[in-house]
Amino acid sequence: xxxxxxxxxxxxxxxxxxxxxxxxxxxxxxxxxxxxxxxxxxxxxxxxxxxxxxxxxxxxxxxxxxxxxxxxxxxxxxxxxxxxxxxxxxxxxxxxxxxxxxxxxxxxxxxxxxxxxxxxxxxxxxxxxxxxxxxxxxxxxxxxxxxxxxxxxxxxxxxxxxxxxxxxxxxxxxxxxxxxxxxxxxxxxxxxxxxxxxxxxxxxxxxxxxxxxxxxxxxxxxxxxxxxxxxxxxxxxxxxxxxxxxxxxxxxxxxxxxxxxxxxxxxxxxxxxxxxxxxxxxxxxxxxxxxxxxxxxxxxxxxxxxxxxxxxxxxxxxxxxxxxxxxxxxxxxxxxxxxx
Numbered sequence: 001x002x003x004x005x006x007x008x009x010x011x012x013x014x015x016x017x018x019x020x021x022x023x024x025x026x027x028x029x030x031x032x033x034x035x036x037x038x039x040x041x042x043x044x045x046x047x048x049x050x051x052x053x054x055x056x057x058x059x060x061x062x063x064x065x066x067x068x069x070x071x072x073x074x075x076x077x078x079x080x081x082x083x084x085x086x087x088x089x090x091x092x093x094x095x096x097x098x099x100x101x102x103x104x105x106x107x108x109x110x111x112x113x114x115x116x117x118x119x120x121x122x123x124x125x126x127x128x129x130x131x132x133x134x135x136x137x138x139x140x141x142x143x144x145x146x147x148x149x150x151x152x153x154x155x156x157x158x159x160x161x162x163x164x165x166x167x168x169x170x171x172x173x174x175x176x177x178x179x180x181x182x183x184x185x186x187x188x189x190x191x192x193x194x195x196x197x198x199x200x201x202x203x204x205x206x207x208x209x210x211x212x213x214x215x216x217x218x219x220x221x222x223x224x225x226x227x228x229x230x231x232x233x234x235x236x237x238x239x240x241x242x243x244x245x246x247x248x249x250x251x252x253x254x255x256x257x258x259x260x261x262x263x264x265x266x267x268x269x270x271x272x273x274x275x276x277x278x279x280x281x282x283x284x285x286x287x288x289x290x291x292x293x294x295x296x297x298x299x300x301x302x303x304x305x306x307x308x309x310x311x312x313x314x315x316x317x318x319x320x321x322x323x324x325x326x327x328x329x330x331x332x333x334x335x336x337x338x339x340x
Contacts, residue, residue, distance in 0.1 A: 033172040039089025072108035085338035117220040137181040162186035207256035211247030239311040274309030
């Protein structure tokens with residue numbers, strides 16, 4: 001596998017399809033990719049997994065656009081549905097993403113929806129899809145299928161997300177596995193409308209610190225579950241406290257702490273160091289994530305050492321974002337006010 005392709009596919013949960021990716025990489029030196037983010041609350045560690053992939057796509061020669069999806073946030077009732085609040089969320093995200101993934105470009109949904117042909121495309125994609133399909137796709141919003149019955153605009157959301165791909169004229173759509181329905185909707189509509197199909201690249205989702213939950217409702221790290229979420233603005237002390245209470249079984253499946261190392265920390269830092277006081281033997285170094293996992297599952301790495309080391313490593317990753325807020329705090333402050 002070429003270095004370029006391996007960089008694109010590193011850490012990916014799914015690529016639809018790999019054959020199409022091969023063709024794209026061989027035909028284009030600077031293909032286009034996009035990912036959309038609703039302005040909502042403060043970013044958390046789970047947000048950084050697809051952002052890390054944006055960084056890697058830029059390294060692989062892609063022109064990456066982040067769509068700051070204010071209209072989508074409005075439909076999804078984020079930040080109270082207030083346009084002033086949504087604007088604060090957009091400014092905050094632009095600042096944070098610029099720090100974490102330098103080299104990306106930005107567009108807002110407000111810019112896209114005002115372009116000629118956008119709403120026509122929404123209708124054409126809607127006409128190529130069934131109501132049943134749209135209802136099933138509401139999960140991309142973190143919504144239950146019945147939520148659309150209370151608010152008709154919810155049904156426009158999946159068609160808009162598919163339209164964004166064509167309005168931005170991208171070759172590749174990036175998102176977490178929770179965005180799969182929207183990307184498949186766009187690909188199916190492309191077949192019917194005779195458009196070029198976007199490649200869909202899906203990153204894994206970080207698990208909630210509280211574990212999978214009885215109904216899997218807490219399976220994904222989310223701001224709606226503060227105790228199970230690691231915010232990018234948490235101090236090292238707060239990260240350590242939250243992780244000390246994390247679900248961390250002696251198995252790989254549904255282990256959110258190992259998730260963080262595999263999907264975020266090891267690829268972001270390029271190394272694995274578990275910080276540990278000298279009186280307990282000092283720092284531990286691992287050559288690869290698989291060695292870290294093996295050490296933990298075999299019992300040679302203590303759960304508390306793993307958790308404390310995870311907090312220290314995560315703080316290294318988020319510290320530049322915190323420093324950016326300290327140096328220019330108006331966007332962070334505006335968002336905090338919007339969240340009150």
